[in-house]
Amino acid sequence: SVKTNGKGGYQFYEAKFYNALRDRLDREAELRRAIEGDEFLMVYQPRVDILSGMTQSMEALVRWQHPERGLLEPAEFIGLAEDTGMVVELGALVIDKVCAQIARWSEHDAALVPVSINVSPQQFRNGDVGSVLGEALARHKVPPSLIELEITESSVMDEDAAVSSTLSQLQKQGIKILVDDFGTGYSSLSQLHRLDFDVLKVDQAFTANIETSAEGMVFFTAIVTMAHALGMRVVAEGVENLAQVRLLRTLQCDEVQGFFISRPLPAGDSQPVLPPRTFPTAYGNA
Numbered sequence: 001s002v003k004t005n006g007k008g009g010y011q012f013y014e015a016k017f018y019n020a021l022r023d024r025l026d027r028e029a030e031l032r033r034a035i036e037g038d039e040f041l042m043v044y045q046p047r048v049d050i051l052s053g054m055t056q057s058m059e060a061l062v063r064w065q066h067p068e069r070g071l072l073e074p075a076e077f078i079g080l081a082e083d084t085g086m087v088v089e090l091g092a093l094v095i096d097k098v099c100a101q102i103a104r105w106s107e108h109d110a111a112l113v114p115v116s117i118n119v120s121p122q123q124f125r126n127g128d129v130g131s132v133l134g135e136a137l138a139r140h141k142v143p144p145s146l147i148e149l150e151i152t153e154s155s156v157m158d159e160d161a162a163v164s165s166t167l168s169q170l171q172k173q174g175i176k177i178l179v180d181d182f183g184t185g186y187s188s189l190s191q192l193h194r195l196d197f198d199v200l201k202v203d204q205a206f207t208a209n210i211e212t213s214a215e216g217m218v219f220f221t222a223i224v225t226m227a228h229a230l231g232m233r234v235v236a237e238g239v240e241n242l243a244q245v246r247l248l249r250t251l252q253c254d255e256v257q258g259f260f261i262s263r264p265l266p267a268g269d270s271q272p273v274l275p276p277r278t279f280p281t282a283y284g285n286a
């Protein structure tokens, strides 16, 4: 019904523009309703020590239980949440859910490992994440030592004094700060030193590269050497096979996370830590 010639062509583009706009507004309204109605749940992916196989921490990853479209991964909604600022509210919801979950696990389990929470830059800039977290911990009677925060490289490198003072206050309470997706931004390890992080999570692209290229090995080795010199533990993200684990052990990487170790797991009544395991070396012994 849309004409594509002359003046009609103009109308065609106008119609496309309005359809795209309406679609975007619909998706925004839907996400807003989902946050208000709490259609979200968390899954938990273990992060293990490369030598002992002991679970060090569980990373909380958000999922949207959409009424019609099923369980949605962050790729389908985190971008929109960030563009609209809704990630501040969603982030507060995530923090509350994780603290509530830790409180439930603690009724079953005598000892828990910490949970790491992914935090968007906006939660620091516009969200007062320190207070939000402090209140959630108090509400659910959870000790701060059971929380870690994952912050992407780009968000912490903005030379933002407010962010770094929030981070050091959190660290003083026993909350570990992790740099997420390291290697995807533009920072150098010397910039990281200034901010005094606890753990460096190397992006999965670099894990994939150690198997496929000599440069990949060299690069990973350089990261590990410098991170250790700065007092940080190193985690390889996206570990998908045993060959990678063996190489990472040779490269002195401290911890591994990825589908080979475990997929993200549902919460359950008890915290879904893995049984300790050792990874066979190339010679067959652990």
Ligand code: C2E
Residues within 6 Å of the ligand: 045, 060, 061, 062, 073, 074, 075, 078, 087, 091, 094, 118, 119, 120, 150, 180, 181, 204, 237, 238, 239, 240, 257, 258, 259, 260, 264
């Ligand atoms: P991330 O923090 O780097 O999390 C790792 C992502 O890689 C997760 O995807 C995880 O399921 C996936 N992954 C883990 N191991 C492997 C592997 O071996 N191979 C491959 N190919 N992928 C693996 P997910 O859950 O879809 O999350 C994607 C991103 O969304 C996260 O990246 C994080 O940046 C963001 N995100 C997740 N949950 C939250 C949240 O609660 N708040 C905020 N602000 N962002 C979140």
Ligand code: MG
Residues within 6 Å of the ligand: 059, 118, 150, 180
């Ligand atoms: Mg993460």
Ligand code: MG
Residues within 6 Å of the ligand: 180, 181, 201, 203, 237
């Ligand atoms: Mg990551």
Ligand code: MG
Residues within 6 Å of the ligand: 181, 203, 204, 237
């Ligand atoms: Mg990543």
